[in-house]
Amino acid sequence: MKMSEKTIKTSASLCISLILILFFCGCINFPNITAEKFSLAKEKHFEDLHYAIEIYPSTVAPGKILKLRVLLEPKKDLKNVVVSISDPCLFTIDGEAEKNLGSLKANTRNYVRFDLRAPNHIEMEMNCKIKLRITYIASFNILTDVAVLSEAEKLAGNKIAISKSKLPSALDVYLSFSKEQPFIDGEEVFMYINYRNIGNGIIGELDEGNVVIDLPNNLRVKNCGDYAQFGNKLILNKKILFVDNRGETSACLFEARANSPIDIEKLSINGKYKYEIDDSIIVTLEKR
């Protein structure tokens, strides 16, 4: 019994010594020790997503590979997410320049990797600007109370709290009325819809059919030229162009109708937009 304990101790110490020898001789490949250490080249937090661009190495010798990794963390659900190298500078891309990630769920971590090969020869050491582009389709949503009072209720001077909400979005929708709420039964009210790009990216245009207004029963459409009416829905029937980050303003004329003395209902606007974010990182390209 005593003998076997001694044998166990001896074998254990032999094993430990052997592992240590192998470790220092480099015979065992510990993956974490030799792992590539990506360095953070850029990180941005926008309304729709957070992204980080990491590279390895930060200085690239001729003919060597630059590994570029993009981490995307959407703050809301995004569709048709595409990450591409829009300008590889003097590098050539090993594989696809464009990676389609499809739909990404909010608060998930998603990685895209590109391998870029440095040219075999350059005349001068240089700082190469590699440009990336992230495109996606995101949705926006705005919800507001529409309060219509009968004449008698309005005269009674009741105060009505109007609640409004909207999802944070690179495309900000600002809704306003020509008169203050609550409206009086039978009066005509203009509603103005303003679109604003508050993000750092580009919205080319808002496409036809991509904005839907769900009307409450206490508003009746009298004229809403930019939108086609389908029952209680108004659907954008033209392209909205953006100039200097602002879309053309839409104006709709409604007649307020109180279906009860105090009629408070919801108006919602839902839409989707294509967004493009351009960014770049600087990588030093060595001469030799």
Next chain:
Amino acid sequence: MSNKKTIITGISSISILFPIILLCGCINPGGFFAASVSTNTVHKSSDLLVIKNIKVVPQRVYAGTKFTLYFTVKHVGDPRTSDAVIYSLRAYDFGICKPITQTDMGIQEIQPGEEKEYSISLQAPSNSEMADLEAHCPIRIRLTYENVKARTQVEAYVMSEERMKTLQRNGKFQNYVPTQKVGIGPVKIYFEFLQNQPFIAGENVVFFVYAKNEGDGDVENGKILVNVKIAGGYSICSAELSFIGDETNKVKCTWVPSINADEKMLYLIAEATYDYSFEKTEDVTVYPLPQ
């Protein structure tokens, strides 16, 4: 008398009217006021090879004695970015001193960062040759290097017209100030653009190229042949630049950039090979031997 008055009134009217018309933009002064757009310029050292640490041993040289001049040639370039240089070195004027060792060190190669030491031993003149007076031996060393490349790289940001309009519509359009990186060595090539960047793909871009001698020596033959090309691509223009003083004439190049994307950063490289020489003089004082 009346005629003179009319002429004076006419001249003063013109002198008043001309600046008004000019300020209103009715007269286009053409190239007279045409200004180049700004660029960020990053310079590397104007020195490539230097002669330094010149030392005379013994420090005090007397008539009729031997003395030695020690000096070092250094390649000041960065080993990661510069090339080796071939040079020739010789001492050629010694005044009334006489060299007693080799004065022509021949053709040699030096690597970036490397230093090479040299020495020349000389015989000081005798008291009688100096008429018992203090004398001076100006020792001139001439270093000539060959086939050295002057390089400048400048950014050329090119964009499609459609992309530019999209950016303008979104309020994201900005002019880009390019950086030009001027390489090591006394001969520096510069780009001068007349148009703001980004350049529009498919439209003419006009720019000038010229060179300056920013070192203490001379460019052999007083001229260089400059070639401008796209990094990793085709040649745009080439021309001979002649030095008048320390600066050359400006050569006009026209380029029509084309890209297969909506925007791209291209790099223009101007390159010229030249030979260059400079001198270093060490004035050695020879004292008469006390009688």
